[in-house]
Amino acid sequence: METRLLESFVxxxxxxxxxxxxxxxxLAQSTVTVQIRTLEKELGTPLFDRLPSGTVPTAxxxxxxxxxxxxxxxxxxxxxxxxxxxxxxxxxxxxxxVTIGAADSLCASRLPSVIAALRRAxxxxxxxxxxxxxxAAVDGLRGGRLDLALVLEPEVVESDxxxxxxxxxxxxxxxxxxxxxxxxxADWEELARESFFVHEEGCSYSDRLVRALRGVPGTRxxxxxxxxxxxxxxxxxxxxGLTLLPQVTVEGQLAGGRLAVVHGPEAPPVPVQLVRxxxxxxxxxxxxxxxxxxxxxxxxxx
Amino acid sequence: METRLLESFVxxxxxxxxxxxxxxxxLAQSTVTVQIRTLEKELGTPLFDRLPSGTVPTAxxxxxxxxxxxxxxxxxxxxxxxxxxxxxxxxxxxxxxVTIGAADSLCASRLPSVIAALRRAxxxxxxxxxxxxxxAAVDGLRGGRLDLALVLEPEVVESDxxxxxxxxxxxxxxxxxxxxxxxxxADWEELARESFFVHEEGCSYSDRLVRALRGVPGTRxxxxxxxxxxxxxxxxxxxxGLTLLPQVTVEGQLAGGRLAVVHGPEAPPVPVQLVRxxxxxxxxxxxxxxxxxxxxxxxxxx
DNA sequence: GGGCTCCATCGGGGATCGCGATAGCGTGGG
DNA sequence: CCCACGCTATCGCGATCCCCGATGGAGCCC
Numbered sequence: 001m002e003t004r005l006l007e008s009f010v011x012x013x014x015x016x017x018x019x020x021x022x023x024x025x026x027l028a029q030s031t032v033t034v035q036i037r038t039l040e041k042e043l044g045t046p047l048f049d050r051l052p053s054g055t056v057p058t059a060x061x062x063x064x065x066x067x068x069x070x071x072x073x074x075x076x077x078x079x080x081x082x083x084x085x086x087x088x089x090x091x092x093x094x095x096x097x098v099t100i101g102a103a104d105s106l107c108a109s110r111l112p113s114v115i116a117a118l119r120r121a122x123x124x125x126x127x128x129x130x131x132x133x134x135x136a137a138v139d140g141l142r143g144g145r146l147d148l149a150l151v152l153e154p155e156v157v158e159s160d161x162x163x164x165x166x167x168x169x170x171x172x173x174x175x176x177x178x179x180x181x182x183x184x185x186a187d188w189e190e191l192a193r194e195s196f197f198v199h200e201e202g203c204s205y206s207d208r209l210v211r212a213l214r215g216v217p218g219t220r221x222x223x224x225x226x227x228x229x230x231x232x233x234x235x236x237x238x239x240x241g242l243t244l245l246p247q248v249t250v251e252g253q254l255a256g257g258r259l260a261v262v263h264g265p266e267a268p269p270v271p272v273q274l275v276r277x278x279x280x281x282x283x284x285x286x287x288x289x290x291x292x293x294x295x296x297x298x299x300x301x302x
Numbered sequence: 303m304e305t306r307l308l309e310s311f312v313x314x315x316x317x318x319x320x321x322x323x324x325x326x327x328x329l330a331q332s333t334v335t336v337q338i339r340t341l342e343k344e345l346g347t348p349l350f351d352r353l354p355s356g357t358v359p360t361a362x363x364x365x366x367x368x369x370x371x372x373x374x375x376x377x378x379x380x381x382x383x384x385x386x387x388x389x390x391x392x393x394x395x396x397x398x399x400v401t402i403g404a405a406d407s408l409c410a411s412r413l414p415s416v417i418a419a420l421r422r423a424x425x426x427x428x429x430x431x432x433x434x435x436x437x438a439a440v441d442g443l444r445g446g447r448l449d450l451a452l453v454l455e456p457e458v459v460e461s462d463x464x465x466x467x468x469x470x471x472x473x474x475x476x477x478x479x480x481x482x483x484x485x486x487x488a489d490w491e492e493l494a495r496e497s498f499f500v501h502e503e504g505c506s507y508s509d510r511l512v513r514a515l516r517g518v519p520g521t522r523x524x525x526x527x528x529x530x531x532x533x534x535x536x537x538x539x540x541x542x543g544l545t546l547l548p549q550v551t552v553e554g555q556l557a558g559g560r561l562a563v564v565h566g567p568e569a570p571p572v573p574v575q576l577v578r579x580x581x582x583x584x585x586x587x588x589x590x591x592x593x594x595x596x597x598x599x600x601x602x603x604x
Numbered sequence: 605g606g607g608c609t610c611c612a613t614c615g616g617g618g619a620t621c622g623c624g625a626t627a628g629c630g631t632g633g634g
Numbered sequence: 635c636c637c638a639c640g641c642t643a644t645c646g647c648g649a650t651c652c653c654c655g656a657t658g659g660a661g662c663c664c
Contacts (some may be wrong), residue, residue, distance in 0.1 A: 067376065070380075
């Protein structure tokens, strides 16, 4: 079924004559004649009575006219959705859905302002944000559930994924303000006598910290691992111990006096990698998100 | 927009590979490839990611898939309506709408059983019945508001209409059972002294009766004309006078003793003409109605 | 690395599309 | 009465499109 035929159908019904319909459609009259006959043959019923006084729909044509318009409406919706997804070049905005995954700590700190900026720039864009660990991010990108992922890893060595380092976040040791080490400088031996509240295994800088602490001879550091950054931060704020986090995730608490810096041994900054699937199509929406993320991270922290 | 492309689209989304979709569609694999690329070009956005592990829809493809299915649904409805209108050759039934006009007197007497028979034979057929005089019937057929009309006229001399005489209805003079002439034989002179309740001008047999009564010298018959046959019949039943009607329209009242026959001068039977437009398409539904009407009138009254 | 599966591309034969020209038909004016 | 006009149907033609089979390249498994 060729929707062109349906457009000629409704045009003819509206115009009342083949000649007028052809003019409206910018076609030759003979073309409209053939199109309507084709449609009548395809549907198996005459659609118009060709009377000397004009061309009027038959009873069947009148009924089918509504259904033909419904088809054309559905096609118009399809086209509209497609073109909105593709982007409106006039306004420079894009629409559609983009699903991104990000490390828990970024979701709560840096991403809200990025998403707000995206909403302003692209009102039609629907951004879905999931808090995911590195493993879940890789899975989601592989399975198509994620368009983009932000992971805090030095390397992503998946051949079907493409990682781009967009920032490096400085890490900070933090403790409650009334903690004995708060505001002080501590070496590995001092730290190894404290309790630490860190991420689950798989978090690169937490793992490296745990390895370093356990490598200090003659000590048994207390290690508690949390899936949620919030829970760990709460324990630290309650004075139960220390943690090591990207500085941006605790800037609010540091400024508010609810946490304090501990100047520990040098910790290499953690790279922020923006990862996508190597072979999947990058929608204009995903491209817009990529640009916004790159800009947001670049201007403060590389 | 060619809906074939949309069918390949959903088939590919379902099948998960070009090869499998081509098998399901009974097409060559290269054809599906070209069709999908054509659709992607037409919509301006990639619909599938061709991954080594299979062909999966992009985010845009997933969203557009629903809309494509909506289009195909609308097309299926269009086709279903068209074919139901055309008729189901397996069951021999037809569907659709047929609008017929008929003289008031027939609507109340003969047509209900015909319509009931049509409903039994063609459950999908929607019959609209309008009570119309001859002038309105001609107008309605001309304007396309009526598919068929039953008129009680000896001749229909409209070049663009086609009339077919399907019956001749005997006429009967009737009066109230307690009327002096009830059951008796009366000649023109006796009748011309009575009051008559007949149809509006334009009803052939009423007009002829009025002319005959007025032609009787030395009398002034009382003539009252009604648009509605019911009103006239009520007046007669109340004993106010006589009327002349097709016998079938008063058979119930005659059998119930509410009206009585008066044996008046011979009145030529009134022809029932089934009229349609000469050049308009006769739908299968209208053809079924024509056959039913012809049969119903033929077996009792010609 | 060889075989296998899958998708993209290419060339060709056939069908289709849209066009202009023309014929048939009905109408209205001179 | 005849002719001119407007409308639709038909025809022939050039261009395009469609679908096919064959072929090539890429990735995967053994």
